Amino acid sequence: MKLLIRLSIFFAALFISSLPSSYSCNPKDKNTLLQIKKHFNNPKLLSSWDPQTDCCTSWTGIECTNGRVTLFSMANDDSVVGQIPDQIGDLPELRTLEMSSINLTGNIPRTITKLKHLVLIFLSWNRLSGPIPDYISELKSVTFLDISFNKFTGPIPGWLTQMPKLQTFQANNNSLTGPIPNSFGSFVGNAPNLFLPYNKLSGKIPESLSKIDFQAVVLKGNGFTGDGSMFFGGNKRTVQLDLSRNLFEFDLSKVKFGKSMALLDLSHNRIFGTLPRELTELRLERFNISYNRLCGKIPRGGQLQTFKSYEFAENRCLCGSPLKKAC
Secondary structure (H helix, E strand, O other): OHHHHHHHHHHHHHHHHHOOOOOOOOHHHHHHHHHHHHHOOOOHHHOOOOOOOOHHHHOOOEEEEOOEEEEEEEEOOOOOOEEOOHHHHHOOOOOEEEEEOOOEEOOOOHHHHHOOOOOEEEOOOOOOEEEOOHHHHHOOOOOEEEOOOOEEEEOOOHHHHHOOOOOEEEOOOOEEEEOOOHHHHOOOOOOOEEEOOOOEEEEEOOHHHHHOOOOEEEOOOOEEEEOOHHHOOOOOOOOEEEOOOOEEOOEHHHOOOOOOOOEEEOOOOOOEEOOOHHHHHOOOOEEEOOOOEEEEEOOOOOOHHHOOHHHOOOOOEEEOOOOOOOO
């Protein structure tokens, strides 16, 4: 009887061990990853991708859920050169795609639209070029899209407003041109954080944006002109606003500030008027209004006197602390 029990346990254990582990890599995903490795000529960065080992437990940059690849990360190796392989679309359960700082060239392949569960896209610090593909709008689950520090050209895509879950769009340090689209006056979801500094953008900001409650907008280092006051509003929840190094021209004394404003940079523009006393009521962490056409006495109180004099410098006739110029 004892021998029978032991044999039963042995064969049961043998049967269980032969079953695929919930953590072992799906064969299709594994094959796709090996094709991607071959596409990049077997780089040292992917040396742990051994066909004899499990891709979910021992391959660098790979994470799985129930045996399916959900995170793909290739980053910080400038010896890796090439285009994003079409095979990236053959990882159907992928949630996070990171291919940053690896000298990618070309554009984003259409096969990315097969990744219907994709949430996070990090493609910064490469040499990707051409217009931002409109088919990215088919990725309805994406919340974070970072294509900064590349060579993308053409306009800001108006279809961003049709991505219902998008929370942040980062496209700084590219060569994007033209104005902010009129369509940005209406988003199907909440308005995303917009990080568009150091491009070649220009033109006036659509008045329709006055209705939009952005949490963060960074337009630094472009060629925008005219009114920028539509980004302000007493009922808005904006935390960060950076309009510096443009050609904005509006009366700051007529602006109303939301209570959540903490990071405000309006330097190097043509903004005129006086500083509203409301500024003393804000918990500012960063503040710069230098190189404008502002006048009058700097209001005392709040955080204003904690900032450096150079952050108020080179205005038409500002006076009072922290400037040395008395009123």
